[in-house]
Amino acid sequence: MKAGTATTRAQAEEAWAPVLAAAGAQGQELGEQILTVAHAIASNPLRGPLTDPNREPEHKAALAARLFTGRVDARVVELLQGMARGRWSRPVDLISALHDLGIQSILAGARAGGTLDDVEQEVFAVSRQVAANREIRQALEPARRTSTEARVRLAQRLFASRISHPAMTLVVWCVRHQPEVAVGGVPYNLRRVTELAAAMQNRVIADVVTAVPLTTRQQTRLRDILARRLGYDVELNLQVDPEVIGGVRVMVRDLVMDSTVRHSLAGLRTALTG
Template identity: 60%
Template sequence: MNEGTSATRAATRAAWTPVLRDAGAYGQELGQQILAMAHEIAAHPLRGPLTDPGRSGEDKAALASRLFSGRLDERVVELLRGMARGRWSKPVDLVSALHDLGIEAILAGAHADGTVADIEREVFEASEIIGQDRELREALEPSWRTTAEQRVRLADEVFGPHLSAPAMSLVRWCVRHHAEGGPRRNLRRVVERAAALQHRTIADVVTAVPMTSAQEARLLATLTKRLGTEVELNTSIDPAVIGGVRIAIKSHIIDHTVRSAVADLRAQLAG
């Protein structure tokens, strides 16, 4: 991350953290407003004028006020005013920072009122449904055939009646925001953040055949000791791994499978 963006992010977080802490459970509402504001800034687009290095910080802060005062909670408007006064190397960095702050606010507010586990479960279940329904998954993936708003409307139709407002706000962001891995990767990021607030780490475990209860217990104990947090195993079966186990924790992968060993051997022979 470039120096200007990094410094502004740090200053923003320092100013926003006590505000979010004092907001308690209302952080969920603030987070939803931040994500909606980020979408409006990106869609119109307003990120250029709000980050223009040729304009004074106060001029950009005044623009933020004209755009959102009276429409959003004043704490959210003040957050944007402070960010507009900062320096951003790329306009898109402002929107990215707002996305992070919005997600964190929703989860922090849910943590304050004891519902973060419910939101984690809702978002995880949405991810599972998308993963199991190929037609739905393809319809929600970024494509030239559909607009982002069409995909968001589809997500609203499928999940809106079943999810809480904070969880649905996160699902909309996951569908709208382009990222490698599509909506499911974004959903997983949200689930991981929710788990971290509860001092848990999620480990995806893939084996060729189901593990026994004793094997799961040993693996759980090993990972808990190594990571220093409570660990939740998300197990799945893939006969293609042949034998052994593949473990993915965030972006880190531990691969002790026969398929991996064979691939390594082939690479060595080819080299």
């Protein structure tokens, strides 16, 4: 991240933190409004005027006020004005920063309202369903034959009646947003949101792959072992893959622990073939 963007993001986060803390559970609503603002800016030719380094900072702040005063909470307008006054390395960085602040605000509001764990589990359940159902996954991914809003409507039909409004807002963001990663899309976005929610609760998510389902006792033991090693509470994302033959593979962030028979055989083949 270049200096201009990094500095402006840090200033925005610092200014927003006490506002969000004072808002309490209302942070969920403010977060939804921030994501609405980000979507409006991204959908219209507004990124350039709001981030143009050749325009006076106060002119950009005044433009932000004209665009959104009366449409969203005054606190969100003030946040956007402060961000417009800053310097951005790329216009798209403004959208990315708004996305992060919006998601964090929804999750912080849920934590203040005592529902963060529920929101995390709801988004996690959607993530599991999308990962397990190839047809749903493909239907939600960007494609020439469908518009973004058509995919959003599909997600709402599939999930809105089964999860809370804040969780659905996050799922809609996951469908709309295209991450800047080589392999991303909706599953990547859903995982990102669940990891942020887990981190707010001093917890990490561990992907666990075994050949057969773990018993409840085995899950408890594995969770305790990982918690001692990592220093965090651990939530297990269990997957069964008969091809691993035996053993267990655990992935937490960038850490991979692989004691599967398949991995051992692959290592043996490598050693033999040199």
